[in-house]
Amino acid sequence: MSRKFLETDGPAWVAEGLITEEQRQKLLARYPHQAQALGLLPLLGSVLVGLSALSVVAANWQALPDVLRLALMLGSLTGAYAAGAYFLRRGNPDLGHGLIGLGLILFGASIILTSQIYQLVGYDVSGLVAWVVAGVALSYVYGSRLLVLLTVLIGAAVQTYCVQALGSFSYATALMVAGGMGYYWWRRPDAVSSTVLATGLLWQAGLLIAVLHAKITWFFVPAMAIYAAGDWQPHRVGGRSLQVPPLVAAYLFMFGLATFGETDTYANVLRPPLLPYLGALGAVLALSVAGKRARGRFDTLLDWLLLLPGFYLPGGLPLAVATLVVLYAHAGSVLVRAHRQEDPNQLTIGAILFVAATMVAYFKLTWAFLDKSLFFLLGGVLLLGLSWYLRRRNAQVLAASATPERPSPPAESTSNP
Amino acid sequence: MRDLLTWFSDPARRRPLFRFLVAAQVLYVLGVAGAGYATSALGQSVILTTTPIDPRDLLYGDFVRLRYTISEAPMALWRDAASAPSRRQAVFVLLAPGPDSVSTAVGVYPKAPKAGPNQAVLRGWVTNVYRKSFALRFNLERYYVPEGSGLRLEKAGRQRPLKVRVSIAPWGQARIAKVEETPKAPKPRP
Numbered sequence: 073m074s075r076k077f078l079e080t081d082g083p084a085w086v087a088e089g090l091i092t093e094e095q096r097q098k099l100l101a102r103y104p105h106q107a108q109a110l111g112l113l114p115l116l117g118s119v120l121v122g123l124s125a126l127s128v129v130a131a132n133w134q135a136l137p138d139v140l141r142l143a144l145m146l147g148s149l150t151g152a153y154a155a156g157a158y159f160l161r162r163g164n165p166d167l168g169h170g171l172i173g174l175g176l177i178l179f180g181a182s183i184i185l186t187s188q189i190y191q192l193v194g195y196d197v198s199g200l201v202a203w204v205v206a207g208v209a210l211s212y213v214y215g216s217r218l219l220v221l222l223t224v225l226i227g228a229a230v231q232t233y234c235v236q237a238l239g240s241f242s243y244a245t246a247l248m249v250a251g252g253m254g255y256y257w258w259r260r261p262d263a264v265s266s267t268v269l270a271t272g273l274l275w276q277a278g279l280l281i282a283v284l285h286a287k288i289t290w291f292f293v294p295a296m297a298i299y300a301a302g303d304w305q306p307h308r309v310g311g312r313s314l315q316v317p318p319l320v321a322a323y324l325f326m327f328g329l330a331t332f333g334e335t336d337t338y339a340n341v342l343r344p345p346l347l348p349y350l351g352a353l354g355a356v357l358a359l360s361v362a363g364k365r366a367r368g369r370f371d372t373l374l375d376w377l378l379l380l381p382g383f384y385l386p387g388g389l390p391l392a393v394a395t396l397v398v399l400y401a402h403a404g405s406v407l408v409r410a411h412r413q414e415d416p417n418q419l420t421i422g423a424i425l426f427v428a429a430t431m432v433a434y435f436k437l438t439w440a441f442l443d444k445s446l447f448f449l450l451g452g453v454l455l456l457g458l459s460w461y462l463r464r465r466n467a468q469v470l471a472a473s474a475t476p477e478r479p480s481p482p483a484e485s486t487s488n489p
Numbered sequence: 490m491r492d493l494l495t496w497f498s499d500p501a502r503r504r505p506l507f508r509f510l511v512a513a514q515v516l517y518v519l520g521v522a523g524a525g526y527a528t529s530a531l532g533q534s535v536i537l538t539t540t541p542i543d544p545r546d547l548l549y550g551d552f553v554r555l556r557y558t559i560s561e562a563p564m565a566l567w568r569d570a571a572s573a574p575s576r577r578q579a580v581f582v583l584l585a586p587g588p589d590s591v592s593t594a595v596g597v598y599p600k601a602p603k604a605g606p607n608q609a610v611l612r613g614w615v616t617n618v619y620r621k622s623f624a625l626r627f628n629l630e631r632y633y634v635p636e637g638s639g640l641r642l643e644k645a646g647r648q649r650p651l652k653v654r655v656s657i658a659p660w661g662q663a664r665i666a667k668v669e670e671t672p673k674a675p676k677p678r679p
Binding site: 138142145146149150153157175179182183186187188189190191192199202206209210212213214215240255256259260 | 492493494497498503504506507510511513514515517518519521522524525526528552577631632633662664665666
């Protein structure tokens with residue numbers, strides 16, 4: 073409970089007789105003012121001093137002798153690390169990990185600047201792979217979320233540089249991030265880090281597809297491999313967090329297909345050879361299903377609806393209708409799951425997905441109004457039926473298990489639209 | 490060792506591991522510097538010329554993009570009867586100095602050739618294959634310039650070829666040692 077909440081609502085509680093004034097004071101004393109703002113001032117001050125020093129060095133960088141430049145870089149590198157270790161020992165993990173992260177950034181900067189001094193940079197990426205290795209090792213040693221985020225970010229940046237400047241994909245970088253940070257995720261599936269890791273890996277997968285000049289739909293094979301890894305994760309929340317980015321990507325793609333699929337202009341960009349593509353995606357699906365089975369998570373199986381390769385259908389109305397049906401079915405599956413788990417957040421997401429699909433259907437399809445009307449009637453009836461069925465089932469379940477330890481049913485305000 | 494992560498994050502091991510990691514990073518940066526220094530100290534020096542290129546492309550941030558006369562080789566220089574050059578293939582360019590001390594390519598080999606006296610071998614990669622020639626890169630296409638001199642080099646490079654002194658280390662690494670403007674228009678070479 074935040075102190076601010078107590079301060080604003082407390083007097084009303086006293087007035088209503090919920091608590092006495094004495095109790096309110098006791099509660100307030102329990103949540104003291106945090107000295108965060110005060111602690112921030114020296115930090116901001118030192119950042120400014122640091123920036124000033126940085127500017128002086130940057131302005132004279134080219135004029136400095138090589139040895140001095142090297143000494144400056146290594147000095148700040150070891151300085152940042154030493155300060156980080158010092159603050160960790162003093163019991164200030166935020167500042168400590170922040171400084172170690174700064175040291176890691178300085179390591180990359182040192183590699184780049186040293187290569188520039190000696191005209192070695194350009195096409196040599198082995199130096200930058202060492203940067204990723206250092207990030208992975210530091211994440212392992214300190215297990216800090218900040219370092220994990222930084223390492224994933226560094227991996228993505230190095231890969232982007234490789235692809236953009238050199239036109240080649242660094243498999244070493246991809247393996248380092250997927251293997252090194254993947255193993256970390258497997259042992260410590262923290263929700264935020266999982267989503268960041270998946271996003272970073274998706275970014276690299278996208279770059280790989282771009283470098284190979286492959287059809288963009290191949291992207292979903294590595295993306296869903298990441299998803300399948302989430303199915304095998306013993307920790308449910310961590311696994312699900314890893315699955316969010318691939319699912320968002322698949323949904324956006326399906327949404328785009330529904331929006332622009334009526335014209336056939338995109339077909340050539342989208343259609344990879346049928347058998348290899350379906351084979352690869354099928355293998356990933358099998359892996360995912362096996363994982364869901366092993367961990368008892370079949371309720372998320374309908375996520376795979378988004379991966380139905382509708383783009384093999386001839387463009388035009390068949391494709392548009394097929395993708396719409398898939399979008400509706402997916403939204404429905406999210407709603408059903410939300411109801412079953414009594415999860416209001418999921419319910420909101422499902423409702424939003426449903427409205428989005430309806431908007432596409434209404435604004436994009438060049439149907440006659442009668443067709444539209446029939447389509448919406450069908451959709452509305454389906455949804456009403458679903459809602460009726462779910463409520464009935466809920467009531468039955470509640471009636472059957474009227475045990476005291478069961479949490480009370482959520483308010484009816486969470487019923488679907 | 491039960492699992493890698495617990496091994497790494499064991500508090501008793503944290504301090505020595507951290508010290509090792511920091512030392513490794515410092516040594517790595519020193520190694521990069523050392524490799525750069527050793528390449529020019531121990532390496533063989535050759536002079537290459539650039540071809541004028543699109544000036545918009547030349548100055549790119551704080552480095553100058555260079556394009557060498559040897560960056561495009563006629564197919565006649567390819568020294569492998571068995572197969573044609575393919576994209577991304579690593580190759581070795583045999584360089585020999587001409588009368589004006591500028592080196593030119595005398596052959597492009599898929600395997601390192603034996604260099605004669607005065608000759609040098611430069612590593613390169615095939616970037617493109619055309620019908621009668623193929624394009625190469627040498628990781629020497631960027632020259633980081635001291636502030637301000639980039640514009641001067643750009644101007645010079647647009648009008649005349651630049652002379653680039655390259656050091657090639659015995660272990661194959663190459664780096665630019667110096668970029669000079671040619672004093673006057675060079676004689677056209679055959």
